[in-house]
Amino acid sequence: MNKYRNITLFIIICGICITLYTFSINQGKVEQNNASETISIVTAQDADREDDIQLLARCVNGEARGEPYIGQVAVAAVILNRVKHPSFPNTLAGVIYQPKAFTAVQDGQINVPIDPNSTVYKACRDAMNGWDPTDGAIYYYNPEKTTNKWIYSRQVVKTIGKHKFAK
Amino acid sequence: MGIRKKLLDFKQRLSDRHMYSIVLVVTAVIASAGIYQYKRALDYRNSIENQYNRAFHELVGYVENIEVSLAKGMLVNSPNQMVNLSAEIWRKAAFAQANLGQLPISHVQLDKTSKFLTQVGDYAYSLSQKSMDNQDITDEDYNNLDKLYKYSRTLSDALNNMQSEVYEGRIKFGELQKKGSKLIAKASKNVAVSKLENIEKEFQDYPSLIYDGPFSDHIERMKPRLLEGGKEITQEQAKDVVIQFLGEEKAKNIEFTGETDGSIKTYSFAVYPEGQSKKKDNRRITVDVTKINGYILWMLDNRKVERISVDIDEAKKKAQEFLDSHGMTSMKESYYLQNDGIAVINYAYVQDNIIMYPELVKVRVALDNGEIIGFESKGYIMTHQDKRELPAIKLTEQEARKKVNKRLNIDSIRLAVIPLESKREVLCYELKGKYEERDFLIYINAETGKEEKILMLLETPNGILTM
Numbered sequence: 001m002n003k004y005r006n007i008t009l010f011i012i013i014c015g016i017c018i019t020l021y022t023f024s025i026n027q028g029k030v031e032q033n034n035a036s037e038t039i040s041i042v043t044a045q046d047a048d049r050e051d052d053i054q055l056l057a058r059c060v061n062g063e064a065r066g067e068p069y070i071g072q073v074a075v076a077a078v079i080l081n082r083v084k085h086p087s088f089p090n091t092l093a094g095v096i097y098q099p100k101a102f103t104a105v106q107d108g109q110i111n112v113p114i115d116p117n118s119t120v121y122k123a124c125r126d127a128m129n130g131w132d133p134t135d136g137a138i139y140y141y142n143p144e145k146t147t148n149k150w151i152y153s154r155q156v157v158k159t160i161g162k163h164k165f166a167k
Numbered sequence: 168m169g170i171r172k173k174l175l176d177f178k179q180r181l182s183d184r185h186m187y188s189i190v191l192v193v194t195a196v197i198a199s200a201g202i203y204q205y206k207r208a209l210d211y212r213n214s215i216e217n218q219y220n221r222a223f224h225e226l227v228g229y230v231e232n233i234e235v236s237l238a239k240g241m242l243v244n245s246p247n248q249m250v251n252l253s254a255e256i257w258r259k260a261a262f263a264q265a266n267l268g269q270l271p272i273s274h275v276q277l278d279k280t281s282k283f284l285t286q287v288g289d290y291a292y293s294l295s296q297k298s299m300d301n302q303d304i305t306d307e308d309y310n311n312l313d314k315l316y317k318y319s320r321t322l323s324d325a326l327n328n329m330q331s332e333v334y335e336g337r338i339k340f341g342e343l344q345k346k347g348s349k350l351i352a353k354a355s356k357n358v359a360v361s362k363l364e365n366i367e368k369e370f371q372d373y374p375s376l377i378y379d380g381p382f383s384d385h386i387e388r389m390k391p392r393l394l395e396g397g398k399e400i401t402q403e404q405a406k407d408v409v410i411q412f413l414g415e416e417k418a419k420n421i422e423f424t425g426e427t428d429g430s431i432k433t434y435s436f437a438v439y440p441e442g443q444s445k446k447k448d449n450r451r452i453t454v455d456v457t458k459i460n461g462y463i464l465w466m467l468d469n470r471k472v473e474r475i476s477v478d479i480d481e482a483k484k485k486a487q488e489f490l491d492s493h494g495m496t497s498m499k500e501s502y503y504l505q506n507d508g509i510a511v512i513n514y515a516y517v518q519d520n521i522i523m524y525p526e527l528v529k530v531r532v533a534l535d536n537g538e539i540i541g542f543e544s545k546g547y548i549m550t551h552q553d554k555r556e557l558p559a560i561k562l563t564e565q566e567a568r569k570k571v572n573k574r575l576n577i578d579s580i581r582l583a584v585i586p587l588e589s590k591r592e593v594l595c596y597e598l599k600g601k602y603e604e605r606d607f608l609i610y611i612n613a614e615t616g617k618e619e620k621i622l623m624l625l626e627t628p629n630g631i632l633t634m
Contacts, residue, residue: 006186
């Protein structure tokens, strides 16, 4: 009986060790999340292609899938505004994949498949067709979660739900 | 007694049943798992590091090229050469910009550098346009080029310094990425970041050039034409505007949600036609009303469309009726898109049979019952003039047709005002025609006969896209 107890004890300890190892690989990612939580920062080409909608939808899905519809349109609009803005890359992919720009891209949420009931495609199309609830904003953040002090220096244009949108 | 005995006891147990070997094997397995993970992480880091180094290297190369080209630009004396040089600068600035956007450095540090690259590219482009129009490059242009040249030298020097530090191993880009924004706070400890910060500080005095570039600062400061000289309305009055726009039945449940403090100041409202509920897909109509004069800037209804029973022609009729009933009677439909049971139809204002493309209004129609579920009028509000002053038309239709490349089979011709870069608005003949089974629109300036723009029309099942 003692020996059985020893064996189970060892198996438990091994299990814990293996978990710790795999966990430590992810640790870096978690840190990054906290560091780059807030500033989501994205110039225009001529036409909106169908594949642009896919990429944009994935990013919006990663960033705002739990938000109300108008919030999703707003996030999509911010990304598109960044493409047009001189301070950001001039292509959609450039803006979305700019290092440290979007948390959802950093931690892989952009690769999460889009739920068939999701409204993100519609939201992206509306944003691409010109609906911009943010009036040209290029930043957004959640004041309750953000750790970044710089973002507060930007002029807030609008508040939608929990997020502030700024220029 | 207790601990020592327990340890001896433990040791005794270990020697039973080959416990030692089991422990050894398990430890070995865990250790190898750990080493494997570590090595994999190292590989990933290396490949990322390589990407960053590549991007950085490319950036330095392109910026140096721009510096050289700008220096040459100061000495160029013929329009031909100016065009060539400008094309080079423009191309390199675009590449430099693309690579800058791939560096693992926070946007805050790179903001002004990025702007500089964009503007130097645009300025070069506008100079090449000038040269092609046979306009002289003025002293002011040369002064601007000189300023740009000096700035590019600062940037180039700083980047070169950074590069040598990277080569000497004093900075690793991977480190920048790992430590993230903490580095921004500890800038003095990390040369790379502080170097770029210093560049940013020098650019603080970077003046905004006044030129015809698409990204000129003056565009962002553009004032909405329709609101000029108007009166500000109160929140209550804005609410009434919304109720009138949507109809009392739909707008029974209306809530003020805040103000927008952007280039067009608005009051925002949320309308719940089916009452408020916690459900995520609760129907909600969001509306923004301009503070001055109370125009509907945009309206968006998030309701789903399940079946399609209205065709596009019917939808166009409904949209036209909607516009007419809201006082926008002189609008003509231009293009439409259709997806997932929703059609978005673009309308442009027409004055004296001339279509004013900058004055765009978009109507979103549900294709199950023809209900209007969206409205967007920023283009109209920014650029509308009731009676626009138009330049004298110096070309006849015949002459315009002659200006078009013979390969195009012209189907129709009409007059239009089109928006070009930096919000320039030009009166043109719009010629529509076919080439190789595709439709094209060619715009010939009605005053000068210059070919202003070519658009290709892509017919897709979802509507017509212009490219």
